[in-house]
Amino acid sequence: MFVKHGMNSGFSSLASSAVLRRQQFLIRSLKGYSVSDKIRMEAVKCLSGGASLEANAESVLRAITPSLDPSRHKGQAGKIAVIGGCREYTGAPYFAAISALKIGADLSHVFCTEGAATVIKSYSPELIVHPILEESYNISGVNDEGKRDISKKILSEFDKWMERFDCLVVGPGLGRDPFLLECVSKIMTRARQSNVPIVVDGDGLFLVTNSIELVSGYRLAVLTPNVNEYKRLVQKVLGCDVNDQNTHGELLSLSKKIGNVTILRKGKSDLISDGEKVQSVSIYGSPRRCGGQGDILSGSVAVFLSWARQCNSAAERESTISRTNPTVLGCIAGSALLRKAAALAFEHKKRSTLTTDIIEHLGQRYTHLS
Numbered sequence: 001m002f003v004k005h006g007m008n009s010g011f012s013s014l015a016s017s018a019v020l021r022r023q024q025f026l027i028r029s030l031k032g033y034s035v036s037d038k039i040r041m042e043a044v045k046c047l048s049g050g051a052s053l054e055a056n057a058e059s060v061l062r063a064i065t066p067s068l069d070p071s072r073h074k075g076q077a078g079k080i081a082v083i084g085g086c087r088e089y090t091g092a093p094y095f096a097a098i099s100a101l102k103i104g105a106d107l108s109h110v111f112c113t114e115g116a117a118t119v120i121k122s123y124s125p126e127l128i129v130h131p132i133l134e135e136s137y138n139i140s141g142v143n144d145e146g147k148r149d150i151s152k153k154i155l156s157e158f159d160k161w162m163e164r165f166d167c168l169v170v171g172p173g174l175g176r177d178p179f180l181l182e183c184v185s186k187i188m189t190r191a192r193q194s195n196v197p198i199v200v201d202g203d204g205l206f207l208v209t210n211s212i213e214l215v216s217g218y219r220l221a222v223l224t225p226n227v228n229e230y231k232r233l234v235q236k237v238l239g240c241d242v243n244d245q246n247t248h249g250e251l252l253s254l255s256k257k258i259g260n261v262t263i264l265r266k267g268k269s270d271l272i273s274d275g276e277k278v279q280s281v282s283i284y285g286s287p288r289r290c291g292g293q294g295d296i297l298s299g300s301v302a303v304f305l306s307w308a309r310q311c312n313s314a315a316e317r318e319s320t321i322s323r324t325n326p327t328v329l330g331c332i333a334g335s336a337l338l339r340k341a342a343a344l345a346f347e348h349k350k351r352s353t354l355t356t357d358i359i360e361h362l363g364q365r366y367t368h369l370s
């Protein structure tokens with residue numbers, strides 16, 4: 001069902017021209033990197049030297065965050081798209097998309113179903129919301145050919161926007177409708193052809209666990225499983241139950257088996273691996289486990305990994321190639337910031353702390369870094 005890389009020459013040339021356009025776009029958006037950006041690149045290079053990143057999450061945050069430079073234009077600090085939002089869930093895509101903006105991205109889009117779109121728009125005028133996805137219940141009278149047409153239309157609507165995005169977040173509040181998930185797998189394949197990074201969370205992980213080829217071997221993919229999602233992933237990919245006696249070895253094996261995609265296993269400590277080594281973020285957060293904190297994390301990781309990629313691309317242009325994987329840096333920064341914001345929110349709101357309270361503290365925790 002899915003188009004594989006290099007399997008079709010027409011597809012290959014389409015993909016390579018898309019990759020070229022994207023590279024040109026990245027170079028354009030890097031113009032105007034300042035002296036302070038170069039200092040940050042040096043910090044990234046130091047961090048890639050092999051020392052544990054656990055104690056250096058603050059340094060990672062500082063290293064990858066671009067300066068608030070007046071010469072920059074709208075879009076250079078990041079354009080993120082969240083694919084999620086259906087009949088059941090509207091909060092999750094909102095949390096992910098608004099967190100991206102609160103951290104410092106310039107534009108945040110949401111691609112969701114029509115019913116969810118009105119609700120998400122009413123939460124925030126800052127978000128750009130595209131009501132393009134369809135669920136089976138809404139097209140129950142449509143025959144197979146009609147469904148193929150709808151699917152094509154969804155893909156072409158998404159295509160109009162895709163190359164503008166620095167990162168996609170697939171899954172917060174996506175639901176598990178089979179027709180909708182099939183369309184989303186096509187969107188993911190298209191994003192992969194254009195080298196757009198993809199953070200996969202929530203129901204996106206449900207999709208990927210059952211169709212691992214969507215991300216397998218894609219070094220710009222990040223999976224952010226919670227306890228249930230991790231369990232399903234381990235069972236499917238490694239064919240066994242989660243082994244809490246061998247957390248690091250298991251995470252390494254899982255990442256390697258999926259072709260070195262980056263995995264952020266959420267829990268008491270967040271564990272991050274791209275199959276090379278395991279790093280953890282254990283900064284004290286909050287004892288509240290209200291729903292939606294993972295959605296903040298996925299939106300945050302998307303922004304930070306986009307910033308980390310810009311640092312690395314600029315470093316490469318100066319022939320000093322950073323050895324740090326930007327997807328790993330993005331995970332470390334996202335996890336650290338969420339935990340610190342959660343701690344601040346809990347200080348104020350105690351047991352009544354909610355996800356919206358944590359979002360309000362994302363910027364506050366971050367202002368000293370501007």
Ligand SMILES: NC(=O)C1=CN([C@@H]2O[C@H](COP(=O)(O)OP(=O)(O)OC[C@H]3O[C@@H](n4cnc5c(N)ncnc54)[C@H](O)[C@@H]3O)[C@@H](O)[C@H]2O)[C@@H](O)CC1
Binds near residue numbers: 093
């Ligand atoms: N306010 C909101 O809109 C929120 C929405 N959320 C969204 O809720 C969705 C589910 O996330 P969870 O973290 O609850 O997911 P989990 O996988 O942790 O659990 C979801 C529920 O589905 C059940 N389930 C597990 N495996 C299943 C399967 N194979 N088929 C059907 N049901 C299964 C579980 O028993 C559980 O009750 C995601 O899209 C997530 O993004 C959450 O992010 C929380 C906040």
Ligand SMILES: Nc1ncnc2c1ncn2[C@@H]1O[C@H](COP(=O)(O)OP(=O)(O)OP(=O)(O)O)[C@@H](O)[C@H]1O
Binds near residue numbers: 339
């Ligand atoms: N036991 C814990 N102790 C401390 N922090 C935790 C714990 N479990 C999760 N977290 C933190 O909460 C964040 C969200 O993780 P969680 O497991 O709640 O995700 P989730 O279930 O996907 O959330 P969501 O409700 O948004 O779907 C993680 O980044 C992690 O840092």
Ligand SMILES: [Mg+2]
Binds near residue numbers: 201226
């Ligand atoms: Mg989740």
